[in-house]
Amino acid sequence: MTDMTLSAPEPRKRRSNWQLLMANRLAAAGLFLFGFIVILAVLAPVLPLPDPDITDQPNRLLPPLADGHLLGTDHLGRDILSRLIWGTQVSLIVGISATALAAIFGSLIGLVAGYSRGATDSVLMRFVDMLMAFPYILLAIAIVAALGPGLLNALYAIAIVNIPFFARNIRGVTVSIRNREFVDAARLSGKSHPAILFTEVLPNVLPVIVITMSTTVGWMILETAGLSFLGLGAQPPTSDLGSMLGQARAQLFTAPHASIIPGIMIFALVMSINLLGDGIRDVLDPRLRSGALDRPMPVTKIARRTKPAATLEDAPALVVDQLATGFDDGKAITPAVRNISFRLGKGECLGLIGESGSGKSVTALSLMGLVASPPGVITAGGVYVGGREVLSLREQELIGLRGGRVAYVFQDPLTTLHPLFRVGEQIAEAILVHESVGKSEARSRAIELMETVGIRDAQSRASAYPHELSGGQRQRIGIAMALANDPDIIIADEPTTALDVTVQARILELLQNLRKERGLALLLITHDFGVVAQVCDRVAVMKDGEIVEQGETTAVLRDPQHDYTKRLIACVPELGEGQAFLDRVRTLFQEART
Numbered sequence: 008m009t010d011m012t013l014s015a016p017e018p019r020k021r022r023s024n025w026q027l028l029m030a031n032r033l034a035a036a037g038l039f040l041f042g043f044i045v046i047l048a049v050l051a052p053v054l055p056l057p058d059p060d061i062t063d064q065p066n067r068l069l070p071p072l073a074d075g076h077l078l079g080t081d082h083l084g085r086d087i088l089s090r091l092i093w094g095t096q097v098s099l100i101v102g103i104s105a106t107a108l109a110a111i112f113g114s115l116i117g118l119v120a121g122y123s124r125g126a127t128d129s130v131l132m133r134f135v136d137m138l139m140a141f142p143y144i145l146l147a148i149a150i151v152a153a154l155g156p157g158l159l160n161a162l163y164a165i166a167i168v169n170i171p172f173f174a175r176n177i178r179g180v181t182v183s184i185r186n187r188e189f190v191d192a193a194r195l196s197g198k199s200h201p202a203i204l205f206t207e208v209l210p211n212v213l214p215v216i217v218i219t220m221s222t223t224v225g226w227m228i229l230e231t232a233g234l235s236f237l238g239l240g241a242q243p244p245t246s247d248l249g250s251m252l253g254q255a256r257a258q259l260f261t262a263p264h265a266s267i268i269p270g271i272m273i274f275a276l277v278m279s280i281n282l283l284g285d286g287i288r289d290v291l292d293p294r295l296r297s298g299a300l301d302r303p304m305p306v307t308k309i310a311r312r313t314k315p316a317a318t319l320e321d322a323p324a325l326v327v328d329q330l331a332t333g334f335d336d337g338k339a340i341t342p343a344v345r346n347i348s349f350r351l352g353k354g355e356c357l358g359l360i361g362e363s364g365s366g367k368s369v370t371a372l373s374l375m376g377l378v379a380s381p382p383g384v385i386t387a388g389g390v391y392v393g394g395r396e397v398l399s400l401r402e403q404e405l406i407g408l409r410g411g412r413v414a415y416v417f418q419d420p421l422t423t424l425h426p427l428f429r430v431g432e433q434i435a436e437a438i439l440v441h442e443s444v445g446k447s448e449a450r451s452r453a454i455e456l457m458e459t460v461g462i463r464d465a466q467s468r469a470s471a472y473p474h475e476l477s478g479g480q481r482q483r484i485g486i487a488m489a490l491a492n493d494p495d496i497i498i499a500d501e502p503t504t505a506l507d508v509t510v511q512a513r514i515l516e517l518l519q520n521l522r523k524e525r526g527l528a529l530l531l532i533t534h535d536f537g538v539v540a541q542v543c544d545r546v547a548v549m550k551d552g553e554i555v556e557q558g559e560t561t562a563v564l565r566d567p568q569h570d571y572t573k574r575l576i577a578c579v580p581e582l583g584e585g586q587a588f589l590d591r592v593r594t595l596f597q598e599a600r601t
């Protein structure tokens with residue numbers, strides 16, 4: 008585990024996109040190389056270069072460093088350096104123009120198809136599929152053959168064969184955006200379809216277009232060079248890098264420099280653009296920037312400025328001390344929860360309550376280093392299980408505690424249970440991860456656990472797949488898995504939110520009974536004070552990432568100190584209250600606003 012206690016950093020300063028790009032060494036190298044090549048190409052008219060088209064037969068195929076010809080001459084005695092710089096200019100103009108054309112038409116097709124769906128989508132996409140069904144270089148050759156050889160026609164051909172790439176990408180993004188609430192809201196406000204497409208959808212799709220362009224322009228330069236190499240692109244006297252290569256291939260063995268030099272330039276140009284393109288994509292894509300698409304670390308990254316004491320004397324089952332967790336978006340660590348402290352004894356239930364986004368789940372996941380990292384970072388505090396600070400443990404030790412001494416029950420078991428394995432197998436696997444028992448013993452213990460959590464006919468239900476069970480049964484399976492290794496602490500994150508009230512009552516009762524029978528310490532996360540009142544001995548109220556009030560449930564219910572706690576309590580209706588409940592909530596919220 009990476010506890011960087013000693014070198015714990017100051018919160019990082021926000022870095023601009025430019026600084027992020029420069030921090031990526033490969034992208035920076037790509038940018039400098041590409042910039043250098045572009046400057047050379049742009050300055051071609053003012054550089055002291057000989058005319059690239061003037062032939063000089065007596066001086067043909069001079070090697071590099073020959074007098075007056077730094078890179079030598081070609082088979083017609085033309086200066087290679089001059090032709091290289093002018094040729095690079097042509098290749099860049101054609102490659103970038105083809106990219107722009109493909110991006111404009113491909114994105115337009117993608118936007119219209121993704122937004123309109125139905126017949127328009129089918130027709131446009133089948134046309135795109137047809138283009139994609141041909142090997143692209145053959146298609147490009149066929150298009151140039153039909154239009155006639157020439158640089159402009161090569162440009163059109165390359166643009167056309169790349170249209171499907173943009174169209175498919177942009178259609179996919181548009182489909183995912185077209186049903187979002189802000190688009191619905193624009194529709195309801197009476198905006199026309201073109202207006203929605205260009206003012207609501209396009210701005211959200213634009214970063215994808217830019218990213219796709221930056222990653223494809225290198226390919227297009229290469230493809231243009233390919234057509235020119237075959238004699239279908241640039242026609243004499245104009246030449247681009249591909250045609251220089253094509254003309255020099257006859258002297259590949261007698262004068263290799265004539266082909267190697269344009270070859271190196273094509274390589275440098277395409278590599279620099281690809282490196283830069285990858286860097287731009289990383290900077291623009293928020294998920295890549297925060298590292299969310301990286302392989303997650305097995306334990307949340309820990310960067311605490313001070314290391315807490317390794318042990319606590321006479322500690323209850325769970326002690327959380329001044330815990331703080333944030334999210335690193337690649338620019339800075341944004342705190343999500345801070346100063347979180349509570350204690351939880353054996354057989355006790357602590358309710359962690361707060362509105363959505365107040366930091367309940369982040370707190371719960373931080374306890375066992377389960378916040379996905381990147382981007383999660385634990386920046387301060389300690390977590391003591393049985394008096395031992397667990398965030399300082401070695402990675403394998405902490406992983407061993409998960410599901411062993413500390414178990415989790417999550418909100419929606421359908422997302423946490425594996426859809427392709429039978430539930431009995433999944434409970435047995437939870438046992439086998441921590442104990443070396445035989446498979447049949449694990450299976451019979453799994454069935455016992457299913458009986459413990461009140462699943463009728465456990466023997467046959469063990470062979471069911473998760474989708475064959477009801478929501479309540481699935482949650483019982485989740486609880487059975489949590490109990491598999493006889494834990495000391497169960498952290499239940501909104502275990503009944505996805506269930507109807509009757510099933511919710513039964514699951515809460517089950518948790519209560521298990522707690523009493525097994526002496527479990529239960530941390531129950533919820534946003535419902537009714538649940539807290541029913542189940543918890545003590546309650547901690549969270550707001551904006553901090554615990555604002557904590558105490559015995561009855562005392563907090565009787566005399567809430569914090570306004571926010573009062574509002575939470577007021578939101579619990581009592582049977583028969585009717586209009587009085589609504590009036591009470593309204594008054595409290597008006598008070599809060601003033």
Ligand SMILES: Nc1ncnc2c1ncn2[C@@H]1O[C@H](COP(=O)(O)OP(=O)(O)OP(=O)(O)O)[C@@H](O)[C@H]1O
Pocket residue numbers: 334343361362363364365366367368369370382534
């Ligand atoms: N991957 C993430 N990247 C950045 N911020 C995050 C991430 N996950 C959570 N957060 C932020 O952390 C804060 C706390 O979120 P958390 O999920 O703990 O809330 P919660 O109280 O459990 O809400 P809910 O009841 O809706 O589950 C929120 O502001 C959320 O935006």
